[in-house]
Amino acid sequence: EHWRGIGVTLFVNWAVKPFSMAALGWLFIGYLFRPYLPADQIDSYIAGLIILAAAPCTAMVFVWSNLTRGEPHFTLSQVALNDTIMVFAFAPIVGLLLGLSAITVPWDTLVLSVVLYIVVPVIAAQLLRRRLLATGGEPALKSFLDRLQLLSLVALLATLVLLFGFQGEQILAQPLVIALLAVPILIQVYFNSGLAYLLNRISGEQHCV
Template sequence: MSPGPDASAEAPVVARLSTLDRLLPVWILTAMAIGLLAGRLIPGLGSALDAVSVSGVSLPIALGLLVMMYPVLAKVRYDRLDTVTGDRRLMVASLVLNWVIGPALMFALAWLLLPDLPEYRTGLIVVGLARCIAMVIIWNDLACGDREAAAVLVALNSVFQVITFAVLGWFYLDLLPGWLGLPTTDLDVSAWQIAGSVLVFLGIPLVAGYLSRRLGERTHGRDWYESRFLPRVGPFALYGLLFTIVILFALQGRAITSQPLDVARIALPLLIYFALMWAGSYALGRAIGLGYARTTTLAFTAAGNNFELAIAVAIATFGVTSGQALARVVGPLIEVPVLVALVYVSLAARRRWTALT
């Protein structure tokens, strides 16, 4: 993986990336294509992968995410977390962006651009309610964001997800549309389902990363841990990411490729959402005086979404073949390449930021 926020800024950031990281867009587009083709061409593959699931979440996807997140969380300096929790500007900005602006923006875009497609509209609104707790850690690390800040903000999102997801679902799908004279939708989701998603996708790799650093430094020292252990496990983050993408797109390859017009209709509000959330968060970070690393972390944690939870909720509530489930599956189809592109935008902004300071 790419160097963290403490790396020297003297040389261009992209030039310091490994060959594996520099060709990241190629690997990701290849993984997406393999997944889509496999799901389309191999009979029964999607059904077979979907059968190996718990509460609507594919176990192969869960495995890929755990492999993806562990190396990044093993890099976190847990003794520095107090410097993040004490940054009130960052904490308040993240809460407002994730739990006020993000859901409201997706609600508005879904109704403005999909007024005639209620199933897809509902699926997108659910996307807006599920804040990212997994892949955002990868995008942040690649963009040289603040790893400690990412760990804290992701944990904060996880707590708020358990507490507020069902309430916000009721507000945006039932109460608010009713006030506005629009059709309403019921969302049947339990706090246990959300807590289970948080435990699997964040809790397990977070505990593993913390114990790795604690035991590794205690046994062999920090220099050994950071110069020898982390370089060995680091590449597995990308391997896990690519594996997850292949499985994810294989699961819905047939649905995506057989309904291209529907996919395009769903993609438009998602593209606008990711662009507005990332750019707006980046502008806010600069306006309130955050440095490059924490501004980048703020932007990616606000723009990303928890597709694992949203897919599980859509499948459990509306069914695996529903329009709501399709809308959520299209999310990663748009989110992955867009956020990869924004990683490179961030790296370019980092060079300019350094030059101005």
């Protein structure tokens, strides 16, 4: 029913976002901000931006959808498709963009990251789902998901707090570096969000499904 919205999401996530982030990284980090950044870290910063853009945060999609009272099945469809594509497209896209940047990241590292952070959780979730359906049917699955909803939100927020907490010393020690790295990220976020909104408006997709 909402194939246009899903199509826009897939287009922006995989045909635009990684490449726009790479271009912004090359422009800002590799050229405009280069004099203000540690010379030996330039490639690492660009690589980090590319990897960040090529890996849609599906957990945050669920959180924002829940907070904005989005349609859960529509959200699930988008996340499922993005995760499926990520299994096959993440490593090649990142490898291509890093190669164009003359940055070397071992392929086994890229593949291992896909397996550990995408394939294994998906398999574990499917096994758990089958077990719940086999033992208690749909009511058991729904009850488990209801209990898991708040826990997952708290866990995600706690993860963000811990990530920033563990890097707090680096953030305080290098505020200029953090601010400069934030520039291409913010531009990319607003650009892709605006593009997705515009394409959804043009395609006639509903504003709220």
